[in-house]
Amino acid sequence: MSPSQVTVFCPGHISGYFKPVITGDPKTSGSCGGGIVINSGVTVVATRAEETTIQVLKTSRDTSQVVSDNSPVIKHLMQNLGLTASIKTFCTLPLSSGYGLSAAALLATVHAVNQLFDLGLSPEKCAMQAHQVEVAFRTGLGDVAACQGGGWVVRKGPGIMAEILRYKDDQTIHAITLSPLKTESVLSSPEMMNRITDAFPKTDPDTLIGFFACSRSFAEASGLISPDIEKVLIDCDANNIPVSMTMLGNGIFALGERAKDLLNRYGETYSLQISHTGPRIMEVLP
Numbered sequence: 001m002s003p004s005q006v007t008v009f010c011p012g013h014i015s016g017y018f019k020p021v022i023t024g025d026p027k028t029s030g031s032c033g034g035g036i037v038i039n040s041g042v043t044v045v046a047t048r049a050e051e052t053t054i055q056v057l058k059t060s061r062d063t064s065q066v067v068s069d070n071s072p073v074i075k076h077l078m079q080n081l082g083l084t085a086s087i088k089t090f091c092t093l094p095l096s097s098g099y100g101l102s103a104a105a106l107l108a109t110v111h112a113v114n115q116l117f118d119l120g121l122s123p124e125k126c127a128m129q130a131h132q133v134e135v136a137f138r139t140g141l142g143d144v145a146a147c148q149g150g151g152w153v154v155r156k157g158p159g160i161m162a163e164i165l166r167y168k169d170d171q172t173i174h175a176i177t178l179s180p181l182k183t184e185s186v187l188s189s190p191e192m193m194n195r196i197t198d199a200f201p202k203t204d205p206d207t208l209i210g211f212f213a214c215s216r217s218f219a220e221a222s223g224l225i226s227p228d229i230e231k232v233l234i235d236c237d238a239n240n241i242p243v244s245m246t247m248l249g250n251g252i253f254a255l256g257e258r259a260k261d262l263l264n265r266y267g268e269t270y271s272l273q274i275s276h277t278g279p280r281i282m283e284v285l286p
């Protein structure tokens with residue numbers, strides 16, 4: 001019997017450095033770069049319905065509040081797939097803050113409706129559907145590719161079929177957000193894209209500390225660091241805490257337990273683990 005409701009979780013992604021690769025075709029466009037797939041992301045509950053309805057919910061202290069009753073990217077995805085369903089997305093991290101939540105919401109939705117309607121799409125086909133919409137709407141470039149699996153990652157090429165190196169690590173990452181930053185506003189500026197491309201590191205990291213160093217050099221050269229971010233970076237430097245700016249959000253991510261108390265002085269701090277997996281089916285109701 002076909003299910004009536006499917007729940008899927010997809011991890012989010014903090015991008016540390018990236019280089020846009022735009023080919024004119026969303027399938028082959030995307031970015032190279034490095035980032036961390038995190039254990040907090042988006043849970044999607046997809047239920048059979050005659051019409052598509054979307055609710056974006058933010059959860060804090062066990063209660064969820066609707067923050068929007070639309071998500072243009074999910075609406076577009078459902079149209080591309082030719083399906084209707086009720087889609088509810090739940091997240092605890094803040095939106096528009098460089099946690100790759102649009103990608104997580106898209107990827108979780110495709111996996112949920114794939115199961116709900118027994119579409120038989122492979123994980124790669126699911127990722128391709130999500131990636132195409134994400135890139136076309138400029139809500140992200142490399143996040144869907146990263147979120148297909150776990151680890152801190154180095155994406156060697158653009159798109160979801162490119163080689164992706166995934167490294168396990170159990171150290172805690174701490175992150176704060178100072179204010180929202182719409183990904184699309186940066187990705188749609190040719191001037192910013194040129195500067196970002198020039199800032200891309202010459203070599204790939206193979207340790208987590210190396211990844212933080214690449215991310216930090218990139219952030220400095222990209223011109224994206226605001227004075228309020230700079231202040232926190234300098235404070236972390238003074239305490240020998242590896243740190244950089246969340247791409248693309250007006251936030252900071254730092255490595256290790258000592259970062260927590262320091263970041264707490266600047267805002268609400270999220271303690272994150274490096275995810276071991278990509279999207280996971282959590283519940284299927286008959």
Ligand SMILES: Nc1ncnc2c1ncn2[C@@H]1O[C@H](COP(=O)(O)OP(=O)(O)OP(=O)(O)O)[C@@H](O)[C@H]1O
Nearest residue numbers: 071072089095096098099100101102105139183248
């Ligand atoms: N949790 C979510 N559920 C459904 N749609 C979302 C969610 N997060 C983002 N979106 C969609 O993505 C669009 C772009 O959002 P935004 O650029 O703020 O994405 P983001 O992924 O939160 O940011 P970032 O990529 O910097 O983490 C939003 O207008 C919304 O349509």
Ligand SMILES: CC(C)(CO)[C@@H](O)C(=O)[O-]
Nearest residue numbers: 015018031140141142143
């Ligand atoms: C463009 C981006 C920084 C937005 O989060 C990310 O998608 C990436 O690394 O390509």
